Amino acid sequence: MVPLIVLALILLGLIIPFGRKTSKKSYQEVVDENHRQLVHSHVKAILDKKCRPAFTRSEMKSKFKWPGQVKDYFLREASPTGPMFKYPPPFGFYNMKDKLHEILSLLPKSTGQESSGNACQxxxxxxxxxxxxxxxxGSLIDQFDIIIRLNSGPVQGFSKDVGTRTSIRMSYPEGSPTAWEDQDPRLLFVAVVYKSVDFNWLRAMITRKQSFWDWLFFWQKVPSRIPIELSQFRILNPEIIRETALDLLQLPAPRIRLWGWDQNVPTLGFSALTLASYMCDEVSIAGFGYNLTDENALLHYYDTLPMRVMLKQSMHNVNREHLLLKSLAEAGVISDLTGGVHCSFCSR
Structure with a gap:
């Protein structure tokens, strides 16, 4: 019997077409030149300042009561502990201990968490x-030490706006690129597990051995191959998502339901922000903010989907996320490069 949560995901896929349908013909620049210059000056000022060690981390702890207690943000064989198996995905690996250990045993042993080597990142x-x-x-984004991209957000054909470098590509099966573009040999692919069948897909990507059954229960086409080395695969510690949902966003505790969600699953973007707060000293965001007041505004930079499709989703509490992101940006804990959440460089 197909798990009901999988059926729910399939239904979500029918409602919200997250797959990339890029239209180069429709890729037109409609940005006012004066506004563009304001954005560039804002980003340059951030990059020109001296980097502040552990700044975002310490500010989130002191001003937003963020515990920041996740030791291993990427899982390794020594990571899994009892609390990790308390909740179902994406908050934990309840009833999935064997699957997790199998996947971890296929990956090279890691001695610690990644660092670019810079004193302040x-x-x-x-x-x-x-x-x-x-x-x-694009050229300014490429100057950051670590660049985290989400799902299948493309760079080829859009590098002028989003840059060319990718340090981390963070995704789940249905969101992952079906056409791989990232060329950096140091890139990390960070897999986020939202449901049990995601482990089947991840095992197939690692071993490069596929089964029809591995592809049966996804609500959207998933890649048949991720063309990277074994050493480049990582699994996100679900405690990052749990911490994001329960501690930062103050969402209801996860519970097993027969159908649907409690709108307590953070967006991948907000979870990536939490990850970045562990990895880096200063954190910025770009391309964030849902302008739900304009239903015809572009949802993505790479296609023509309108903003109104976000009104139909039931998985994320985007209003609460927006309020917290705005508070973080207004307090100077993070920097909003594009001003979609909080525009510190806009005229009042």
Whole structure:
């Protein structure tokens, strides 16, 4: 019997077509030149300042009561502990201990968490928002130490706006690129497990051995191959998502339901922000913000989906996320490069 949560995901896929349908013909720049220059000056000022060690981390702990207690943000064989198996995905691996250990045993042993080697690191989490279109921020985005991209957000054909470098590509099966573009040999692919069958797909990507049954229960076409080395695969610690949902967003505790969600699953972008707060000293966001007041605004920078499709989703509490992101940006804990959440450089 197909699990009901899988049927729910299939239904969500029918309602919200998350797959990339890029239209190069429709890729037009409609940004006012004066606004573009304001954005560039804002980003340059951030990059020109001296990097502040552990800044975002310490500010989130002191001002937003963020515990920040996840030791291993990427899982390794020594990571799994009892609390990790308390909740179902994406908050934990309830009833999935054997599957988790099997996947971890297929990956090379890791001695610790990643670092670029710089004394002080700046991260930028590049969202897929339509606000990026026409800003021509690519060369400035590429100057950050760590660049985190989400799902299948493309770079080829859009590098003028979003840059060319990718340090981390963070995704789940249905959101992953079916056409691989990232060329950086140091790139990490960070898999996020939302449901049990995601482990089947991840095992197939690692072993490069596929089964029809591995593909049966996804609500959207998934890649048949991720062309990277074994050493480049990572699994996100679900405690990152749990911490994001329960501690930062103050959402209801996860519970097993027969159908649907409690709107307590954070978006991948917000979870990436939490990850960045562990990895980097200063954190910026770009391409964030849902302009739900304009239903015809572009949802993504790479296609023509309108903003109104977000009104139909039932998985995320985007209003609460927006309020917290705005508070973080207004307090200077993070920097909003594109001003979709909080525009510190806009005229009042």
């Amino acid at each position: 700046r991260c930028v989490v590049v969202g897929n928002g339509g606000i990026l279109r026409g800003l021509r921020l």
